[in-house]
Amino acid sequence: MDSQQITTLTGVLDKKMNRQLKQYLDICARCAICKDACHQYVATGDFTYLPARRAELIRQIYKKYFTKTGEFVPALYEARDPDENLLDELYESTYACTGCRRCMYYCPFSIDTAWILSVAKAILIAAGRGNEMLGQLADAAIFKSDNFDMFRDVIVSGFKDIEAELKELTGDPSAEIPVDKKGADILYVALAGAHSILPAAAIFHEAGTSWTLSMFESANYGFFFGDAEKARKIADRFMDEAVRLGVKEVVITECGHAYRVANIFHEAWTGKKHPFKVRHILEVIDEYIKDGRLKVSRCIDVPVSYHDPCQVGRNGGIFEQPRDIVRALATDFRDMTPNREQQWCCGGGGGIVAISEMDAFRLKSGKKKVEQIRATGAKIVASPCENCRLQMEGLNETEDLGVRIAAIMDLVIECMDLPGRKQAAEGA
Amino acid sequence: MSDDIKVDLELDLKGLLCPLPMVRVSQNITNVPVGGVIRAVATDPGAMADIPAWAQSTGNEIMSAGKEGSEFVFLVKRVK
Numbered sequence: 001m002d003s004q005q006i007t008t009l010t011g012v013l014d015k016k017m018n019r020q021l022k023q024y025l026d027i028c029a030r031c032a033i034c035k036d037a038c039h040q041y042v043a044t045g046d047f048t049y050l051p052a053r054r055a056e057l058i059r060q061i062y063k064k065y066f067t068k069t070g071e072f073v074p075a076l077y078e079a080r081d082p083d084e085n086l087l088d089e090l091y092e093s094t095y096a097c098t099g100c101r102r103c104m105y106y107c108p109f110s111i112d113t114a115w116i117l118s119v120a121k122a123i124l125i126a127a128g129r130g131n132e133m134l135g136q137l138a139d140a141a142i143f144k145s146d147n148f149d150m151f152r153d154v155i156v157s158g159f160k161d162i163e164a165e166l167k168e169l170t171g172d173p174s175a176e177i178p179v180d181k182k183g184a185d186i187l188y189v190a191l192a193g194a195h196s197i198l199p200a201a202a203i204f205h206e207a208g209t210s211w212t213l214s215m216f217e218s219a220n221y222g223f224f225f226g227d228a229e230k231a232r233k234i235a236d237r238f239m240d241e242a243v244r245l246g247v248k249e250v251v252i253t254e255c256g257h258a259y260r261v262a263n264i265f266h267e268a269w270t271g272k273k274h275p276f277k278v279r280h281i282l283e284v285i286d287e288y289i290k291d292g293r294l295k296v297s298r299c300i301d302v303p304v305s306y307h308d309p310c311q312v313g314r315n316g317g318i319f320e321q322p323r324d325i326v327r328a329l330a331t332d333f334r335d336m337t338p339n340r341e342q343q344w345c346c347g348g349g350g351g352i353v354a355i356s357e358m359d360a361f362r363l364k365s366g367k368k369k370v371e372q373i374r375a376t377g378a379k380i381v382a383s384p385c386e387n388c389r390l391q392m393e394g395l396n397e398t399e400d401l402g403v404r405i406a407a408i409m410d411l412v413i414e415c416m417d418l419p420g421r422k423q424a425a426e427g428a
Numbered sequence: 429m430s431d432d433i434k435v436d437l438e439l440d441l442k443g444l445l446c447p448l449p450m451v452r453v454s455q456n457i458t459n460v461p462v463g464g465v466i467r468a469v470a471t472d473p474g475a476m477a478d479i480p481a482w483a484q485s486t487g488n489e490i491m492s493a494g495k496e497g498s499e500f501v502f503l504v505k506r507v508k
């Protein structure tokens with residue numbers, strides 16, 4: 001690597017440097033407590049995935065270029081120039097990380113390894129070593145919004161198909177999926193497919209909500225790729241839509257990272273306060289059930305467990321509402337052990353489900369989740385995150401767990417008195 | 429029309445939820461030669477915008493995209 005490239009990479013680190021990051025890089029005591037917190041290290045025993053070791057790669061560059069001791073006696077302080085080997089190691093340990101922040105929870109100094117690795121991603125991108133697939137998915141989302149006129153008709157026609165299903169499900173020919181509705185209370189931001197739109201639409205319809213569906217999906221591959229600018233642009237699409245329509249709140253579908261991006265990062269990236277609230281759909285559903293606005297019966301009589309997605313639970317602070325919803329639907333709720341802040345990551349976060357070369361590793365890293373699910377004896381595992389569900393479906397198949405992995409909204413509509421659902425059940 | 433076109437790879441993306449159909453097309457594009465064609469069949473309506481957006485932003489070509497019953501059928505040509 002020539003000196004120009006090294007200057008570029010150290011320049012990225014310099015740009016990202018602030019007091020917090022410096023502190024994280026200075027204070028690690030190498031106690032290795034974090035090793036037992038990381039599902040990937042626990043499942044593989046491979047030092048590449050030990051949280052402190054992942055951060056150490058950035059720490060080595062930091063010591064060489066940002067500390068006097070490392071600059072003058074690099075061997076003593078394990079200071080190192082970024083070279084191709086370091087970038088290889090960094091790529092593997094960084095894009096494998098799910099950003100679950102369980103290591104931070106257990107670290108005595110609360111070192112946020114996932115944050116250090118977000119800086120590592122910026123360095124990898126500057127070196128032309130960002131993950132190609134995640135970059136392509138981010139670019140496709142941005143292309144779609146930059147050229148929205150090209151896609152508008154096809155998107156709206158997809159919504160119309162889902163609306164036809166909604167009419168059937170609710171038994172109400174006037175049921176609709178509103179789009180572009182100025183002055184609605186809620187802008188609901190779903191995923192690109194029908195599965196996150198239809199159940200929410202049925203719930204909003206039954207609760208008599210004033211809502212409108214976003215033209216854009218909440219998934220944010222710019223965030224997973226590690227490019228804050230792309231991530232901001234992707235989130236801007238529906239945040240600008242919310243401002244334009246004058247809604248009171250933006251409600252994010254059952255997706256972990258999208259909720260965290262909308263609720264926590266977007267204001268920091270733009271430096272502007274949102275003129276609306278941001279909530280997760282489960283907060284809204286829980287409120288509807290408790291207020292009596294949404295009637296559900298306790299229709300599930302097999303044991304149900306709940307997996308806290310890291311970005312909804314530990315990093316998003318939503319623990320009780322999903323459990324209260326599941327308890328309202330099921331007679332036998334069985335929490336996993338440990339749970340809430342200490343919940344094990346399932347292994348499917350951080351965009352890793354889109355990185356096919358990591359598929360075998362990803363499934364192997366779900367060892368703790370498999371043990372947890374088995375120990376509950378549950379027949380249904382509910383979780384409000386698409387990535388978690390994809391991972392757990394993979395584990396269900398490879399480990400023969402014999403469970404159903406479900407979105408919470410799907411369970412909610414199964415326990416609602418919906419004429420269309422009853423007809424389908426009777427017809428079956 | 430698509431009957432005249434030589435398809436190099438068939439991708440069954442039925443049942444996959446977005447963005448997975450787009451992810452699978454992207455993962456498989458290098459499995460056909462430059463100029464080669466993937467025929468992908470998806471059922472998630474989100475794919476109708478996602479797959480063309482991916483193709484255009486990566487410089488590949490959508491030769492056709494359409495609905496056949498409840499399925500969405502794409503012919504994607506690898507350009508580079």
Ligand code: SF4
Pocket residue numbers: 027028029030031032033034035051052106107108109110111
């Ligand atoms: S637990 Fe914290 S202080 Fe200990 S090795 Fe890990 S990151 Fe360093």
Ligand code: SF4
Pocket residue numbers: 037038039040049050051054096097098099100101102103104113114345
């Ligand atoms: S954030 Fe999660 S996956 Fe990443 S190093 Fe920490 S415990 Fe491991």
